[in-house]
Amino acid sequence: MTSAKAQVYEGFARIGKALSNPSRLELLDVLAQGERSVEELAAATGMRTSNTSAQLKELTRAGLAVSRRSGTRVRYRLADPRVAVLVEDAKRLAHARLPDVRQAARDWLGDPAALEPVTRDELAARLADGVVVLDVRPPAEYAGGHIPGALNIPADRLADRLTELPHGTDIVAYCRGRFCLMSLDAVRLLRARGHRARPLDGGIPEWRAAGHPTTVPAP
Amino acid sequence: MTSAKAQVYEGFARIGKALSNPSRLELLDVLAQGERSVEELAAATGMRTSNTSAQLKELTRAGLAVSRRSGTRVRYRLADPRVAVLVEDAKRLAHARLPDVRQAARDWLGDPAALEPVTRDELAARLADGVVVLDVRPPAEYAGGHIPGALNIPADRLADRLTELPHGTDIVAYCRGRFCLMSLDAVRLLRARGHRARPLDGGIPEWRAAGHPTTVPAP
DNA sequence: ACAATATTCCAAAGACTATTGGAGGTTCGG
DNA sequence: CCGAACCTCCAATAGTCTTTGGAATATTGT
Secondary structure (H helix, E strand, O other), X not given: OOOHHHHHHHHHHHHHHHOOOHXXXXXXXXXXXXXXXXXXXXXXXXXXXXXXXXXXXXXXXXXXXXXXXXXXXEEEEEOOHHHHHHHHHHHHHHHHHOHHHHHHHHHHHOOHHHHOOEXXXXXXXXXXXXXXXXXXXXXXXXXXOXXXXXXXXXXXXXXXXXXXXXXOOEEEEEOOOOOOOHHHHHHHHHHHOOOEEEEEOOOHHHHHHOOOOOOOOOO | OOOHHHHHHHHHXXXXXXXXXXXXXXXXXXXXXXXXXXXXXXXXHOOOHHHHHHHHHHHHHOOOEEEXXXXXXXXXXXXXXXHHHHHHHHHHHHHXXXXXXXXXXXXXXXXXXXXXXXXXXXXXXXXXXXXXXXXOOOHHHHHOOOOOOOEEOOHHHHHHHHHHOOOOOEEEEEOOOOOOOHHHHHHHHXXXXXXXXXXXXXXXXXXXXXOOOOOOOOO
């Protein structure tokens, strides 16, 4: 028998292995937005379906994703909201510790200041006087704790549900953190439709870390 | 030029790659307790020095560890307290999602109930009436937030500093979480020296998640 | 039962990774 | 400046991982 200790560490390593490949990380990013079929995931990431399927199998083996059959397709989703949090934390660390990642991120996303993010303190001060706060994460993560009073419209439903949002009032959108692009996309969409929208600087973890209140403690 | 986006994901993957190997995870566990020389790390993990050195180089490349020369030795440490937190979160997830890991963990560590852990609610209730709370994490992590009133004696200093602890009073020891073995080791040591000690069930993240207070918010 | 659609399996190629044992560097004390 | 101690580099090996293209399988609707 291989020692139980070795088995435990091998199991831990399975999680790391799942996060050790750019394609899989991209899949996780898409899955973090909601359930998707293999085909949709392949389209979103530009991979072949056979490869997408193989990588999804790895993610499943590592306990990060689960699937269910729905008619002729198989739909995958994150096994646990904590998966999205872990991935986001890893990204945050990479951004903080690896200068070349920081540089490449700037090249890819442009200057984040272009969308005029709202600082956390500014939002905290304005929470009382009726600014609309929009949480674009999937419901499971919203349920795990959100900014008090925030409205939850997941990023992939936003286009359908624009009528729920007011015109003429400031809308502040947020999601998981600095590398969660959903809030930036949301702001762009909202502006294109004539809303007054700005992203929050950082996501829920940064908000919490600054000592601001959320509805429920972290899981 | 490879696309900036690909570079960003490649950078994120570097973090995962560092966590994708059992030997490196074991090294991280030892480093999480404090600075160590290559030799000490090799001894603690049972690896050859050449291999230890190679894996430490990987950890450094991923931005998780840093080194400094001290005379004829090179001493490594975690680059950031968040590294220990990330590793612990990954372990927590593995334990929660992978049944074989849970089983192997039981085989390896035995029944955690054997040391009669104190529940979080019980500790919270007794904080007022003078129980001694012992935080065995390294000072950097203690500084990042701890249970109010906790005494900080890092695990690797405990044997030297036993005189700071009272006899005859209950001592509750805690560290990072369920897979952080330092608090269990601490309890065993304290009991061997005649103290009345019990571990806290879970570590700081679980304590926070239950809504109990810490001195400083999470980073 | 058949065709169409969506997914998984398979084999093969090429690229990486972990580990070993030994050679080569660096630093310190005498 | 020599020897000891410690660490890193190197080359070789065995093993694993990623991706591809095509074959096989499952499900649904006709």
